[in-house]
Amino acid sequence: MPRQDLTGADRTWAAQSQVNDVLLYSRTSKETGIDKGEYARVKSVDAPNNLLTVVRIDKAGQMQEHTYDPRRQQGVSIYREQEKAFSVGDRIQFTAPANELKVANRELGTIQSVTDDGRMALRWIAAETSALTPRHTRIWTTAMP
Numbered sequence: 693m694p695r696q697d698l699t700g701a702d703r704t705w706a707a708q709s710q711v712n713d714v715l716l717y718s719r720t721s722k723e724t725g726i727d728k729g730e731y732a733r734v735k736s737v738d739a740p741n742n743l744l745t746v747v748r749i750d751k752a753g754q755m756q757e758h759t760y761d762p763r764r765q766q767g768v769s770i771y772r773e774q775e776k777a778f779s780v781g782d783r784i785q786f787t788a789p790a791n792e793l794k795v796a797n798r799e800l801g802t803i804q805s806v807t808d809d810g811r812m813a814l815r816w817i818a819a820e821t822s823a824l825t826p827r828h829t830r831i832w833t834t835a836m837p
Contacts, residue, residue: 693771695770712734715746717765721760726748726758733747744760745759780803781802784803802814
């Protein structure tokens with residue numbers, strides 16, 4: 693869920709972030725090596741020094757840790773993870789592109805089936821079907837009424 697309680701100015705202060713917040717970077721940073729479109733999770737907050745330590749999985753599948761001053765990293769959206777229960781027939785909307793699933797931002801779909809291990813088959817408005825596993829860490833969905 694987006695941290696809508698934070699303004700752009702708030703995102704420049706480490707003290708406004710919380711451990712386990714999820715960060716989405718919309719700009720590449722040479723300083724941190726984090727690319728546009730990558731996600732990271734806040735590991736620790738050093739408020740007196742205005743530093744965030746985040747962890748992310750790089751393109752090679754390795755865990756990387758970065759510590760930086762959030763004033764030096766523009767274009768960061770902050771989310772709080774929230775567990776959701778889904779059922780067959782629920783409608784969902786992706787709130788960020790999921791390139792690995794070939795799903796566009798704001799794509800609407802309906803859950804066709806859910807397996808015991810949490811895998812879901814989704815049918816998109818465009819009539820295509822795809823599979824989603826709970827391990828897709830880069831997928832952000834919101835339940836639709």
